Amino acid sequence: QITLKESGPTLVKPTQTLTLTCTFSGFSLSTSEMGVGWVRQPPGKALEWLALIYWNDDKRYSPSLKNRLTITRDTSKNQVVLTLTNMDPVDTATYYCIQTPGGGFKVWGQGALVTVSS
C-alpha cells in the first residue's frame, strides 16, 4: 500500500521560510519514471502544481514560484522536502504531497493546512 504524509508547521509568519516534509512508503523514489511532488490549494480555490522531483534527481518547478521553491529528497529516509521562501498570506493553503509513476498524480497525501499570519 502506497502512503504519503505531509508534516510541517501549521502557522508561519510573513517573510519566513516554510519547510514541509513528505514521508512516503510502499514505493521507491529510485524506481525509473517515479516522481514525488507538491500541489497546494488555497481555501475554496483551485489546485496549483508547485514542484516535482524525479527518480533521477531531475527537479521541476512552477514557473511563477520558481525563485522561491526548492525541492530535495532523502532516498534513504523515503522523504521529500519542499521549502518556500518569503511566505505571504496569499500562500495560505493546504499543501499536498503527491506520487506520480508517470502520467498522473496517482496517490495523494491527506494534505497539510499552512496559514500565513503575523
Next chain:
Amino acid sequence: QSALTQPASVSGSPGRSITISCTGTSSDVGAYNYVSWYQQHAGKAPKLMIFHVTDRPSGVSTRFSGSKSGNTASLTISGLQAEDEADYFCCSYTTSHTWVFGGGTKLTVL
C-alpha cells in the same frame, strides 16, 4: 503558464451524462497525451480519475471517460449518481516540462 480553462459549474440529473471541458494551448493540452482528471469531494484530498487522456486507474468506475481534441480535453460522466457530486480538476503536462491545473468545475447532481 496560465491555468487551463474549465467551466465553473455543470449540473445534471441522476442517470444522465455530463461533459466537462478543459481548454489549454498547443503548449500543454495540445502538445502531449498527458492530461489527467481529479475528483475532489469537500474536505478531502483529490483522487485521480483519468490519466493519459483516456486511461482509468484500477478501481475507477467505467462511467468516467476522457477524450481530447486539439487543445481541449473532456471528461464525461455517464449514468450520473449522487456520489459524483464534487469538484473536478483537469491537469496537463507542458512543453516546459511542468504541470498546470485547470480552475476546477463544480458538479451538481440535481
